Amino acid sequence: MPYPVSDHYDGARFFNPEGARRRTGRFPMLRWVTRREGRAKWPDRVENRTFAPPPAEVAEGEAAVTFIGHASFLIRLPGLVLLTDPILSERCSPVGWAGPRRVRPPGLTLDAMPKPDAILLSHNHYDHCDIPTLAALHARFGRTPIFAPLGNRAFLTRKGLGPVTELDWWHHAELHGTRITLTPARHFAARTLRDRNTTLWGGFMLRHEAGQLYFAGDTGYTGYFRMIRERLGRPGLALLPIGAYEPRWFMGNVHMNPADAVRAFAELGAARAVGMHFGTFQLTDEAIDAPERDLAAAREAAGMPAARFTTLDVGETGLFRLDPG
Numbered sequence: 001m002p003y004p005v006s007d008h009y010d011g012a013r014f015f016n017p018e019g020a021r022r023r024t025g026r027f028p029m030l031r032w033v034t035r036r037e038g039r040a041k042w043p044d045r046v047e048n049r050t051f052a053p054p055p056a057e058v059a060e061g062e063a064a065v066t067f068i069g070h071a072s073f074l075i076r077l078p079g080l081v082l083l084t085d086p087i088l089s090e091r092c093s094p095v096g097w098a099g100p101r102r103v104r105p106p107g108l109t110l111d112a113m114p115k116p117d118a119i120l121l122s123h124n125h126y127d128h129c130d131i132p133t134l135a136a137l138h139a140r141f142g143r144t145p146i147f148a149p150l151g152n153r154a155f156l157t158r159k160g161l162g163p164v165t166e167l168d169w170w171h172h173a174e175l176h177g178t179r180i181t182l183t184p185a186r187h188f189a190a191r192t193l194r195d196r197n198t199t200l201w202g203g204f205m206l207r208h209e210a211g212q213l214y215f216a217g218d219t220g221y222t223g224y225f226r227m228i229r230e231r232l233g234r235p236g237l238a239l240l241p242i243g244a245y246e247p248r249w250f251m252g253n254v255h256m257n258p259a260d261a262v263r264a265f266a267e268l269g270a271a272r273a274v275g276m277h278f279g280t281f282q283l284t285d286e287a288i289d290a291p292e293r294d295l296a297a298a299r300e301a302a303g304m305p306a307a308r309f310t311t312l313d314v315g316e317t318g319l320f321r322l323d324p325g
Helices: 028-033 131-141 153-158 224-232 258-268 290-302
Strands: 062-069 072-077 080-084 118-120 146-149 164-167 172-175 178-183 203-208 211-215 237-241 272-276 317-321
Touching: 062 237, 062 272, 072 203, 072 211, 080 203, 146 153, 146 178, 153 164, 164 172, 164 178, 178 224, 203 224, 224 258, 237 258, 258 272, 258 290, 272 290
Parallel strands: 080 118, 118 146, 146 164, 211 237, 237 272
Antiparallel strands: 062 072, 062 317, 072 080, 172 178, 178 203, 203 211
């Protein structure tokens, strides 16, 4: 840093070019955390079902996608293994004794994971950029390439991680014949009270010989979904966030609800979608099962078959064709 001034960087901080879609008033975080009503009670622990381990290989044109939990997926493509926003820790927090606690175990243990060819990090929030997990992956598998938005290289390198490739929105890198493009998202970044939006956030479009796969990262609804389709083409599979969305007056600018996600899916023109970012850490007010219930209602309202936009259970692997259909 600094990076060239752009439509989302003013020379000091990154920003959402669309501006605020909802007014939150002054001190919205304080207003939210001091409320005493409206927050659903989650269970202390939910045990996972048992599933077969992820396949060691996939057929040409296919992707095997294993839901580890929250925004963490193991993605196996022909000749390529990727991890997205891996978090295996009990808490997503700067400290181990406070902060949101995991209610479901990870769908894969470290010992059960294959060696990843790369890790995709969407942004630096603790529930997406978990340093203990990244360090454990490094200890087990050695140096693993990390692809991350602008501003994250220095921090990750100081932690002994990487090599790190930084990307700006719409910029791409190549890995084993796969093009990895950082796509815009509507969100923000921070790890402390003083570093808000000094690093960028985003999603990723993977262009592989099997087809295209889109990982949205963490995002509110944005007009960029239509632009992603126009500039990069339709993905065969989209991994879209459907949780952490209540109350809307506060979360609507940065987190989609299921109805937003169904709209995003349509604008991306994806053949299939899998929901994520729900049911692992209670970050917001909705009930643990609300995202899947609301997704079913949003699909029905849109006249969409359930198979087109579904969810995977934690630890479950889905096989998907990546052609857009």
